[in-house]
Amino acid sequence: MTTLTERYLAAAQRGIPEAERADVERELRSSIADALEDRVTGGEDRAAAEKAVLEGLGDPVRLAAGIAGRPLHLIGPELFVEYRQLLVMLLSVVVPIVAVVLAAVSLAGGEDYPGAILAGLGGAGNVAVHMAFWVTLVFALVERFDAARDARNEITGAAGRWTVDRLPALPPGRVTAGETVGEVITTLISVGGLLWLNGANWFTDASGDVIPLFNPDVWAVVMPFLIGVLASIAGLQVIIFLVGRWTTPLAISHGVLHVAFAAPVTALALTGNLINPPFADAVGWPPLAEGNGPVMLSIAAGTVLVTAWYIFDGFRRARRHDTAEPSVAAGEPGRAVR
Amino acid sequence: MIDDEVLGTHRQELRRGTVVLACLLALRAPEYGYALLKRLDAAGIASDANTIYPLLRRLEERGLLASEWNTDDTRPRKFYRTSGAGIELAAQLMHDMTDLTASLHALNGGTDR
Numbered sequence: 001m002t003t004l005t006e007r008y009l010a011a012a013q014r015g016i017p018e019a020e021r022a023d024v025e026r027e028l029r030s031s032i033a034d035a036l037e038d039r040v041t042g043g044e045d046r047a048a049a050e051k052a053v054l055e056g057l058g059d060p061v062r063l064a065a066g067i068a069g070r071p072l073h074l075i076g077p078e079l080f081v082e083y084r085q086l087l088v089m090l091l092s093v094v095v096p097i098v099a100v101v102l103a104a105v106s107l108a109g110g111e112d113y114p115g116a117i118l119a120g121l122g123g124a125g126n127v128a129v130h131m132a133f134w135v136t137l138v139f140a141l142v143e144r145f146d147a148a149r150d151a152r153n154e155i156t157g158a159a160g161r162w163t164v165d166r167l168p169a170l171p172p173g174r175v176t177a178g179e180t181v182g183e184v185i186t187t188l189i190s191v192g193g194l195l196w197l198n199g200a201n202w203f204t205d206a207s208g209d210v211i212p213l214f215n216p217d218v219w220a221v222v223m224p225f226l227i228g229v230l231a232s233i234a235g236l237q238v239i240i241f242l243v244g245r246w247t248t249p250l251a252i253s254h255g256v257l258h259v260a261f262a263a264p265v266t267a268l269a270l271t272g273n274l275i276n277p278p279f280a281d282a283v284g285w286p287p288l289a290e291g292n293g294p295v296m297l298s299i300a301a302g303t304v305l306v307t308a309w310y311i312f313d314g315f316r317r318a319r320r321h322d323t324a325e326p327s328v329a330a331g332e333p334g335r336a337v338r
Numbered sequence: 339m340i341d342d343e344v345l346g347t348h349r350q351e352l353r354r355g356t357v358v359l360a361c362l363l364a365l366r367a368p369e370y371g372y373a374l375l376k377r378l379d380a381a382g383i384a385s386d387a388n389t390i391y392p393l394l395r396r397l398e399e400r401g402l403l404a405s406e407w408n409t410d411d412t413r414p415r416k417f418y419r420t421s422g423a424g425i426e427l428a429a430q431l432m433h434d435m436t437d438l439t440a441s442l443h444a445l446n447g448g449t450d451r
Contacts (some may be wrong), residue, residue, distance in 0.1 A: 023416075024395075026407075026414060026416070027371065027391070027416045028391070030370070030372075030413050030414055030415050030416070031370075031371045031372045031387070031391065033413055034370075034371075034372035034373075034413075034415075035372055035387070038372075038376075056386070056387055056388075057387050057388050057391075058386075058388040062388065063388050063391070063392065066388065066389075066391075066392030067391065067392045067395050069392075069396060069399075
């Protein structure tokens with residue numbers, strides 16, 4: 001045994017669970033010695049033979065992974081499709097929104113344009129790294145948990161986790177006109193509601209002017225944007241009706257628009273910039289406008305929950321339709337089955 | 339003439355499942371890793387050391403093999419032996435393998451080649 005073998009054993013050991021190490025090392029050591037002796041008896045040079053034996057065993061990291069039954073990949077083929085979908089969706093929806101909102105907030109805070117853009121990009125980069133990291137971590141953990149089960153199934157033959165019970169139901173027909181009209185009206189009512197809430201004559205100040213509900217500085221900048229987003233949502237509903245069914249790109253656009261609405265509302269509520277402070281004073285309860293007050297916290301939480309539901313619902317509908325159309329999901333085994 | 343690489347890949351696929359069966363059959367008589375490798379090789383079952391060692395451990399974990407250290411020899415060796423459950427599995431797999439070969443021959447038009 002020379003240092004080459006010792007180095008090989010040490011490298012392989014690193015990947016073996018503590019409890020098995022001694023046993024694995026002992027077996028590998030004697031196996032290498034057996035193979036080496038065999039070659040030397042056959043007339044090979046000892047140094048060359050040792051090299052050949054170790055190279056025959058291959059990469060020690062790989063060998064150790066095989067012995068320990070661990071996967072050599074972070075996320076395997078079973079999870080990869082879901083992983084990529086989720087990551088792409090989160091990054092493409094959330095990151096641009098965060099960038100825009102942060103830029104808008106620092107602009108409103110008196111920052112100049114280059115500074116605001118930098119703030120937006122920096123914050124968005126931060127969020128992107130966090131999202132990618134946490135999503136990857138969760139999937140990697142699921143992969144490891146699942147891999148143990150797969151390894152058991154491999155030899156015991158207890159595979160076959162998929163049954164026809166798992167087939168998604170056929171989609172209910174195409175998107176109906178009634179559904180679309182309902183959605184569009186709901187959206188337009190939201191626009192009207194926002195305008196009415198702000199303009200209604202709740203209170204007047206000393207000079208007799210109406211005190212607006214929403215912070216007038218913010219209203220001027222954000223409200224046109226929000227109304228634009230709501231109008232786009234109504235437009236998207238019409239597009240979905242014309243297409244006849246939900247598709248993944250439509251669900252993504254739907255999600256993007258809802259996040260575009262929810263992100264500024266949540267940000268404004270939490271920073272205390274949504275409600276006009278004089279309005280809160282007029283009500284007689286200044287905490288109403290405060291970012292960490294109960295009302296603003298409820299609005300933020302409610303907005304996030306409702307938006308999450310909207311996004312989920314869009315993807316759920318798109319998935320129902322996709323899974324029932326082999327042409328859409330061609331090449332994905334288990335999905336193309338009617 | 340078929341591409342060597344294509345042939346190699348498909349041969350490997352074809353043999354992958356049979357290595358387990360070969361080990362279970364061969365180890366009805368206790369043997370240590372390296373000797374098993376030589377024996378499989380001599381029997382015409384190509385296998386790599388880096389496949390066999392992890393496989394032996396996995397089969398042992400599943401209770402299809404039992405192992406024992408033998409320290410009587412010049413160097414200590416881990417001997418594996420097919421367990422009762424392993425023998426049962428091997429018999430079933432061997433049966434399936436025979437059926438499979440017969441099915442393939444039938445598909446091939448009832449001739450051997």
